[in-house]
Structure formats: structure tokens, C-alpha cells
Amino acid sequence: MTQPLSIAVTRLDHGRDLPLPRLETQAAAGLDLAAAVPEAAPLILAPGARALVPTGLAIALPDGFEAQIRPRSGLAFKHGVTVLNSPGTIDADYRGEVKVLLINHGDAAFTITRGMRIAQMVVAPVTAPLLAEVDALPATVRGAGGFGSTGA
Numbered sequence: 574m575t576q577p578l579s580i581a582v583t584r585l586d587h588g589r590d591l592p593l594p595r596l597e598t599q600a601a602a603g604l605d606l607a608a609a610v611p612e613a614a615p616l617i618l619a620p621g622a623r624a625l626v627p628t629g630l631a632i633a634l635p636d637g638f639e640a641q642i643r644p645r646s647g648l649a650f651k652h653g654v655t656v657l658n659s660p661g662t663i664d665a666d667y668r669g670e671v672k673v674l675l676i677n678h679g680d681a682a683f684t685i686t687r688g689m690r691i692a693q694m695v696v697a698p699v700t701a702p703l704l705a706e707v708d709a710l711p712a713t714v715r716g717a718g719g720f721g722s723t724g725a
């Protein structure tokens with residue numbers, strides 16, 4: 574069983590009445606994020622349009638972790654609505670509102686209502702990369718081959 578990781582969260586004024594994100598099933602990888610758009614003003618995403626959707630949440634990840642904002646496959650499959658910058662990156666030192674950059678790749682307008690689950694947030698460990706410049710890199714069989722170099 575995976576050890577739970579405690580993450581401090583605050584609900585901002587415009588998200589106060591929305592439930593905190595939770596794992597929808599026992600071993601789900603992502604916490605579903607809900608849209609904190611006003612009840613009286615749903616956000617209408619025209620075909621081809623994008624929008625930064627508020628979640629009403631701010632978090633403080635422990636050092637050594639990031640959060641990734643990923644699409645929900647159901648929205649992508651049924652409506653062509655996905656996360657434009659997927660996976661969005663939430664840095665451990667970010668204290669602003671978690672926002673979701675959605676794009677409508679579908680051919681119909683998509684309406685985002687308050688509380689609609691629009692994306693999911695996966696928390697993952699990161700390294701602290703320290704670049705060490707060298708004159709030559711260690712040789713490998715692949716070398717510089719890439720972008721289809723092994724065939725179709």
C-alpha cells in the first residue's frame with residue numbers, strides 16, 4: 574500500500590464551498606480538480622478556444638515533489654477538451670491558485686459549470702538537477718540516433 578503524502582491546501586474565497594479534491598477510487602493516481610467558476614457565469618469554451626480555469630485551491634507541496642495537471646480522458650474522448658500544456662507543472666514553491674489551462678479541440682462549444690471536474694492532479698517526486706558540464710559524454714550504442722532511428 575502506497576504511503577499517503579500530506580499536502581497543505583487552502584480553499585480560496587471563490588472555492589470555499591467546493592469539496593476538496595479526492596482520489597475517486599482507492600488507488601487512483603490523480604485528484605480530480607473542480608472548476609471554481611461562478612455558479613451564475615459558466616465558462617463557455619468555443620471550438621478552438623482556450624481558458625485558464627480557476628480551481629479555488631492553493632497548495633504547498635513538500636520539497637522534492639511537483640504536481641502535474643493532466644487531462645481527464647472522458648472529457649477528451651467525449652468532447653475534445655484537454656489540458657493545453659499537459660502535463661502542467663505545479664512547483665513546490667508555488668503558492669498561487671492552481672489553475673487549469675483547457676483547450677477545446679472539439680467541434681462544439683463546451684460549457685464548464687461550477688464544480689465540474691475538469692482535470693486531475695498527480696503528485697510526483699522530482700530530482701534537483703545539477704548540471705555538470707563535461708567535454709565529452711559517455712558513449713552508447715544508440716549514440717545520437719533518435720526520432721525514428723530504430724525504424725517504424
Ligand SMILES: O=c1ccn([C@H]2C[C@H](O)[C@@H](COP(=O)(O)OP(=O)(O)OP(=O)(O)O)O2)c(=O)[nH]1
Binds near residue numbers: 658663671
Ligand atoms: O497548468 C498549470 C501550470 C502552472 N501553474 C502555476 C504553478 C506553477 O508553479 C507556475 C509556473 O508554471 P510554469 O513554470 O509552467 O510556467 P512559466 O510560464 O514558466 O511561468 P513562471 O515564469 O512563473 O515559472 O504556474 C498552474 O497553476 N497550472
Ligand SMILES: [Mg+2]
Ligand atoms: Mg517556469
